[in-house]
Amino acid sequence: MSLKNSLAGLPYGGGKGGVKFNPKDKNKKYLDKISRAYVDAFYKDLGENIDIPAPDVYTSSEIMGWMLDQFEKKIGQHQPAMITGKPIELGGIALRSDATARGGYIIIKELFHHFKNSPSRPTVAIQGFGNAGLNIAKMLYQDEFVVTAVSDSKGGIYDKSGLDINKMIEKKKNGSSVYECLGKKITNQELLELDVDILILAALENQITAKNADKIKTEQIIELANGPVDSSADKVLWEKKIMVVPDILANAGGVIVSYFEWAQNKTGNILDEQFLEKKLFSIMENSWHQVYGLFKDRGNIDLRTSAYIIAVERILKAEKARGNLK
Numbered sequence: 609m610s611l612k613n614s615l616a617g618l619p620y621g622g623g624k625g626g627v628k629f630n631p632k633d634k635n636k637k638y639l640d641k642i643s644r645a646y647v648d649a650f651y652k653d654l655g656e657n658i659d660i661p662a663p664d665v666y667t668s669s670e671i672m673g674w675m676l677d678q679f680e681k682k683i684g685q686h687q688p689a690m691i692t693g694k695p696i697e698l699g700g701i702a703l704r705s706d707a708t709a710r711g712g713y714i715i716i717k718e719l720f721h722h723f724k725n726s727p728s729r730p731t732v733a734i735q736g737f738g739n740a741g742l743n744i745a746k747m748l749y750q751d752e753f754v755v756t757a758v759s760d761s762k763g764g765i766y767d768k769s770g771l772d773i774n775k776m777i778e779k780k781k782n783g784s785s786v787y788e789c790l791g792k793k794i795t796n797q798e799l800l801e802l803d804v805d806i807l808i809l810a811a812l813e814n815q816i817t818a819k820n821a822d823k824i825k826t827e828q829i830i831e832l833a834n835g836p837v838d839s840s841a842d843k844v845l846w847e848k849k850i851m852v853v854p855d856i857l858a859n860a861g862g863v864i865v866s867y868f869e870w871a872q873n874k875t876g877n878i879l880d881e882q883f884l885e886k887k888l889f890s891i892m893e894n895s896w897h898q899v900y901g902l903f904k905d906r907g908n909i910d911l912r913t914s915a916y917i918i919a920v921e922r923i924l925k926a927e928k929a930r931g932n933l934k
Contacts, residue, residue: 609863612856614919615895618867622659624834631666643671647678654679656689656874662866663693665738665812669705673698689873692866699873703884704865709743711861712832714892715853716748716806719828722900731804733757733826735764735796736811737786740832740859742777744808749773757799758786759811764799765791801825809836816841824850831855846910854912856919857899864891 613620627646631639653659663672672693679690694700703710720726732753734741737760749755755773757766762785765771776789787793800807800816800823807826809815813835816824821844829845829852831837837845837852845852868884903914927933 610923611916611919612860612863614922615856615899615915616860616864616867616891617895617922618864620660620863620867624664625661626664639671640674643674644678647675647682651679651682654690655683656687656870660689660866660870661691662863663704663739667693669693669695669700672700689870692869694869699869701865701869701872701879701881701884703881703888704862704869706739706743706747707865707888708740708832708859708862709747710888711864711892712740712744712808712830712858713747714861714889715858715896716830718893718896718900719851719853727805729754730806731756732806732808733766733799733802733804734808734810735759735799735815735836736809736833737776737780738810740862741808741810742780744810744832745773746777753806756804757794757802759794759796759799760786761811763787764794764796765789766794766799766802767791806830809833811836814838816845818844821845822848824848826850829853831858834859842910842912852911854915857895857911857915860895861888861892864888 609623610621627642654661661675663669672691673695676688676691676694676698680686688694688699693704696702720730730753732748732755734745734755737745737758741758745755745758754770756768756770757764758771758776765786771791776786779789780786797820800820803825805826806828808830810832812833815836817838818840821841824845827850829837829850831852831854834855842852865888868879872879898918899911899915902917903909903911906914924933
């Protein structure tokens, strides 16, 4: 998270945390109780200037709202900037709901601008159909990309001619799995090995490892999830000339818009949605050009290494400015 924020030029850092349990078989009352218990345990270490939680796997704006409510009850004062991804009524912003996907979409469009022989309608496979996967599927489908396969935790659906993403979204929002939709049934592993122009990883970490990296056929991988390709797989994919857009670049849209929400809550200044959309685009575009530019200049490093170099150098410069490094 420190590297991701450094790359985007944000004054954030830190790491990830959560509660280990299966939320799928729990009702709303239980989820509310768990959310509040989490805040009860950590509220002394949370706050707008200390640690600012944000949504991730199996969380929602509603859960962020419960956590904010519990935090404010514990400290006895109003502090909406202590958490992001909140309902709009509690100080959230509409752009946050699809921010991760929107940032990934910007990167994909920038990526294809660099390749003159790009297909007019690129084929896409998307692993994961939660918030990020669903929204980027919708954006690409509307932009006439051919989404041939999607999957969730139960499995996936494949159709070489393209899936009707709008129907799949409707099914998903009604509580069904994409696995129940019309099309050829495939496993998550089979989806990873499809011969498509773009493979979007929007599920969990360590999906591509040394065990299956040699079976990957796509030309580009977009890490919309955190850590879906491990370091051993990176080496294999590099040798196969498969371009991997790293998570700290590809999925940075979420934390960028969380920053917008945090800054707005702290200052009390309500910013126009169109202004924020343009700001998100400019940050993502600038980050892409810097990472891709270093990648092209060096010629012997992948995009992940390029992104890490830029992010780490910024952190080192900040530490030198503080006098902590010579």
